[in-house]
Amino acid sequence: MIPEIGYFALVLALVIAVAQGTIPLIGVQRGIDSWAAVARPAAVIQFVLVTIAFLALLQAFVVSDFSVMNVVANSHTNKPMLYKISGTWGSHEGSLVMWVLILSAFGAAVAVFGNNLPPALRTRVLAIQGLIAVGFLSFSVFLSNPFERVVPAPLDGRGLNPLLQDPGLAFHPPFLYLGYVGFSIAFSFAIAALIEGRVDPAWARWVRPWTLASWGFLTVGIALGSWWAYYELGWGGWWFWDPVENASFMPWLAGTALLHSSIVVEKRDTLKTWTILLAILTFSLSLLGTFIVRSGVLNSVHAFASDPARGIFILGFLVLVVGGSLTLFAIRAPALKGGGLFAPISREGALVLNNLLLISALATVLLGTLYPLFLDALTGEKVTVGPPFFNRTFVPLMVPLIAMMAVGPMLAWKRADLAGAMSRLKVAIAAVLIVVLATFYLSGNGPVLPLLGMALGAWLVVGALTELSGRLKLFRATARDSWNRAKNLPRSAYGTAMAHGGVGIVILGMTASLSWETEKLQVMRPGDSVDVGGYEFVFEGARNVPGPNYTALRGTFRVLRGGREITVMEPETRTYSVPPMQTTEAAIKPVRLADLYAVVGDPDGNGGYATRLYHKPLLNWLWIGALIMVAGAFVSLTDRRHRVGAPARRRRRAGAAAPAPAPAPQDA
Amino acid sequence: MRLKFFIPLLAFVVLAISLGVGLTLKPRDIPSALIGDPVPEFSLPGIPGHEDGLSTADFGNGEVVLVNVFASWCIPCRQEHPLFMELARTGGIKIYGLNQRDKVEDAVQWLATFGDPYDRVGSDLDGRAGIDWGVYGVPETFIVDGRGRIIYKHIGVVTRSVLDKEILPRMEQARRQAAETAETK
Numbered sequence: 134m135i136p137e138i139g140y141f142a143l144v145l146a147l148v149i150a151v152a153q154g155t156i157p158l159i160g161v162q163r164g165i166d167s168w169a170a171v172a173r174p175a176a177v178i179q180f181v182l183v184t185i186a187f188l189a190l191l192q193a194f195v196v197s198d199f200s201v202m203n204v205v206a207n208s209h210t211n212k213p214m215l216y217k218i219s220g221t222w223g224s225h226e227g228s229l230v231m232w233v234l235i236l237s238a239f240g241a242a243v244a245v246f247g248n249n250l251p252p253a254l255r256t257r258v259l260a261i262q263g264l265i266a267v268g269f270l271s272f273s274v275f276l277s278n279p280f281e282r283v284v285p286a287p288l289d290g291r292g293l294n295p296l297l298q299d300p301g302l303a304f305h306p307p308f309l310y311l312g313y314v315g316f317s318i319a320f321s322f323a324i325a326a327l328i329e330g331r332v333d334p335a336w337a338r339w340v341r342p343w344t345l346a347s348w349g350f351l352t353v354g355i356a357l358g359s360w361w362a363y364y365e366l367g368w369g370g371w372w373f374w375d376p377v378e379n380a381s382f383m384p385w386l387a388g389t390a391l392l393h394s395s396i397v398v399e400k401r402d403t404l405k406t407w408t409i410l411l412a413i414l415t416f417s418l419s420l421l422g423t424f425i426v427r428s429g430v431l432n433s434v435h436a437f438a439s440d441p442a443r444g445i446f447i448l449g450f451l452v453l454v455v456g457g458s459l460t461l462f463a464i465r466a467p468a469l470k471g472g473g474l475f476a477p478i479s480r481e482g483a484l485v486l487n488n489l490l491l492i493s494a495l496a497t498v499l500l501g502t503l504y505p506l507f508l509d510a511l512t513g514e515k516v517t518v519g520p521p522f523f524n525r526t527f528v529p530l531m532v533p534l535i536a537m538m539a540v541g542p543m544l545a546w547k548r549a550d551l552a553g554a555m556s557r558l559k560v561a562i563a564a565v566l567i568v569v570l571a572t573f574y575l576s577g578n579g580p581v582l583p584l585l586g587m588a589l590g591a592w593l594v595v596g597a598l599t600e601l602s603g604r605l606k607l608f609r610a611t612a613r614d615s616w617n618r619a620k621n622l623p624r625s626a627y628g629t630a631m632a633h634g635g636v637g638i639v640i641l642g643m644t645a646s647l648s649w650e651t652e653k654l655q656v657m658r659p660g661d662s663v664d665v666g667g668y669e670f671v672f673e674g675a676r677n678v679p680g681p682n683y684t685a686l687r688g689t690f691r692v693l694r695g696g697r698e699i700t701v702m703e704p705e706t707r708t709y710s711v712p713p714m715q716t717t718e719a720a721i722k723p724v725r726l727a728d729l730y731a732v733v734g735d736p737d738g739n740g741g742y743a744t745r746l747y748h749k750p751l752l753n754w755l756w757i758g759a760l761i762m763v764a765g766a767f768v769s770l771t772d773r774r775h776r777v778g779a780p781a782r783r784r785r786r787a788g789a790a791a792p793a794p795a796p797a798p799q800d801a
Numbered sequence: 802m803r804l805k806f807f808i809p810l811l812a813f814v815v816l817a818i819s820l821g822v823g824l825t826l827k828p829r830d831i832p833s834a835l836i837g838d839p840v841p842e843f844s845l846p847g848i849p850g851h852e853d854g855l856s857t858a859d860f861g862n863g864e865v866v867l868v869n870v871f872a873s874w875c876i877p878c879r880q881e882h883p884l885f886m887e888l889a890r891t892g893g894i895k896i897y898g899l900n901q902r903d904k905v906e907d908a909v910q911w912l913a914t915f916g917d918p919y920d921r922v923g924s925d926l927d928g929r930a931g932i933d934w935g936v937y938g939v940p941e942t943f944i945v946d947g948r949g950r951i952i953y954k955h956i957g958v959v960t961r962s963v964l965d966k967e968i969l970p971r972m973e974q975a976r977r978q979a980a981e982t983a984e985t986k
């Protein structure tokens with residue numbers, strides 16, 4: 134019964150979405166207010182209906198209702214509750230429902246909290262959200278019904294892919310989708326602006342919080358995926374340039390560019406067409422990501438089972454959405470008026486360069502991901518593009534971008550003084566010299582690349598701190614004055630410094646862990662010991678341990694440093710019965726400035742076990758840096774000028790104080 | 802209306818057409834076109850430790866062989882490698898390695914670290930031979946029968962169940978067929 138209610142709610146949501154996507158759009162175009170008024174209630178009802186559908190599916194998974202095909206295919210009675218719940222979005226069908234749930238939640242948020250938006254803009258944005266929902270809901274209803282029954286119901290399910298039975302991956306998709314789908318709001322705003330033929334600083338200020346939040350969520354999603362790969366795949370790697378990883382990385386790059394170019398629109402009323410194009414591009418790449426994962430055009434370890442009908446549907450949807458919006462862009466964009474001029478060396482100039490580099494980097498990733506496909510389509514030849522391609526093309530583009538990142542925030546708008554900015558960065562320059570010398574001293578006469586990586590990371594971290602301390606006049610004004618400045622400094626300034634500094638920390642972590650890791654692979658018998666990066670690993674043996682739905686081979690290592698025991702590490706190799714599969718659970722122990730990483734593998738039949746031990750310097754800085762980046766995005770989000778309704782409230786207060794209401798201030 | 806604003810649309814049209822064509826190709830199916838065909842014409846140099854190299858002449862001498870496509874930059878290859886080591890230890894099966902787009906010294910280093918199960922190794926620096934073999938991604942594993950025909954191809958990591966259920970039975974069957982044809986002659 135409940136699954137039928139769920140399916141019915143989905144169908145109803147589709148009907149509502151069709152109404153939401155058409156009636157208000159006509160209403161606002163023709164000036165029929167009652168038609169335009171449909172948008173807000175429709176968005177809310179659509180959210181309620183999709184929530185009902187999602188809860189119905191969740192219920193089927195929680196109680197293991199094996200009369201539902203999707204539950205049979207992805208669940209099992211003796212699976213832990215967390216993974217029964219995460220199984221809801223672990224399959225293609227379920228993940229689509231979650232996608233639509235987030236889409237409709239964002240739409241409802243615009244409808245409910247969007248009081249400060251001009252009514253026509255809000256109506257158009259909601260209508261476009263409705264049209265996107267039509268696409269995804271019809272995909273779900275007609276081609277990927279998550280509630281399909283199976284008769285007779287089997288006694289037990291086939292189980293969820295054990296690789297997905299992991300806390301990191303349980304929450305990886307929801308965050309990724311929050312990011313992907315969040316960019317749909319920026320997209321809808323862009324399309325609405327193209328229809329209206331008007332983009333102004335106020336528009337940028339409305340779009341910005343959505344972009345910031347989406348970017349933050351997407352960063353969390355990517356970091357979770359990477360963290361999962363790090364400890365679950367058991368080879369100590371955290372990024373493989375796999376098509377599916379690239380699929381989430383491309384919208385991130387475009388979204389980062391959008392985040393920066395929308396600042397220019399907001400502050401300087403220029404770069405408008407470019408920003409609109411970026412908003413379209415970012416969401417299109419989110420859709421392309423969906424296409425790559427689900428259609429089977431590219432092989433990947435993560436790919437959902439492919440179905441040609443689904444691939445054709447997604448491609449059609451992609452053509453409609455992206456082709457349609459780019460056509461609209463081609464026709465309407467020339468009408469958008471450009472704003473102020475600026476010198477090449479200025480904040481705007483720096484942001485343009487940032488955009489160019491980010492988009493070039495995006496292009497290389499896109500090319501590397503789709504090149505095999507292109508060549509196949511054109512010549513029938515097959516090639517594979519491995520990490521060597523990405524390392525050779527992507528990294529060189531990142532170097533100037535990062536070098537510039539520390540300077541950019543110090544440049545003034547319109548026309549800036551590069552020499553002045555550099556002189557303010559003399560502390561950062563000194564820090565870079567110290568880091569390079571220290572690295573050189575510690576690592577000896579090594580290759581140049583690690584030095585460059587460490588220098589860039591240090592440059593960025595110290596640069597971000599310098600920028601912040603400059604704003605606060607630390608050490609130059611009295612402590613009291615600095616404190617007052619700290620209180621009054623816009624939150625977005627803190628956000629910028631945190632995000633940029635976070636990138637610097639990530640780069641330090643990447644460089645150090647890749648350049649100076651120690652890797653030891655060997656067969657060990659109980660009692661054997663191996664020295665890894667100054668730590669002594671003593672193998673105590675391995676034994677079988679039962680888990681809820683697997684048996685684990687658990688190895689025990691005592692780790693000593695200088696003869697003193699500092700920790701015990703217990704990696705596992707788990708063998709699942711349903712479906713039959715082996716997974717690796719690496720034991721990871723952060724120690725001073727490094728991660729220790731241990732994996733126990735198959736027995737050799739003579740009492741020994743294959744073991745892999747690693748010492749990875751600064752690796753956890755990757756996660757710390759990513760967290761700081763995300764925290765930066767959310768601190769920036771609390772900036773006064775983004776707070777929902779803030780301009781309206783301020784206007785009211787201004788109106789009460791002065792007889793003539795002043796227009797909303799353009800800048801906070 | 803200015804033309805430069807149409808550039809994004811044009812770029813997308815090209816992309817969409819390629820995706821559409823890609824969809825009809827279904828990469829998972831294409832390699833099967835090679836199944837039943839003789840091994841392509843190729844000749845590759847070896848690497849230090851395997852100076853003989855690998856070429857078409859090494860196939861079809863009455864022996865069923867396994868061809869494993871590997872590379873030092875390929876992380877999944879490390880997952881399947883212990884299984885090939887095990888096969889090499891138990892003996893009786895010839896395994897050829899097709900080293901894809903690798904630096905020779907990296908490949909040597911890799912085999913030194915993870916073990917060397919291969920009877921022959923061909924170094925396919927530019928991936929030419931890989932294309933002739935229809936290699937889509939790394940790792941891939943082929944079975945070539947005693948007459949030098951490709952009878953099976955596995956894309957992706959060889960797991961124990963793939964080895965036990967797909968690869969070993971097929972090799973056994975091919976070996977029996979080879980023995981039968983030898984008898985009838």
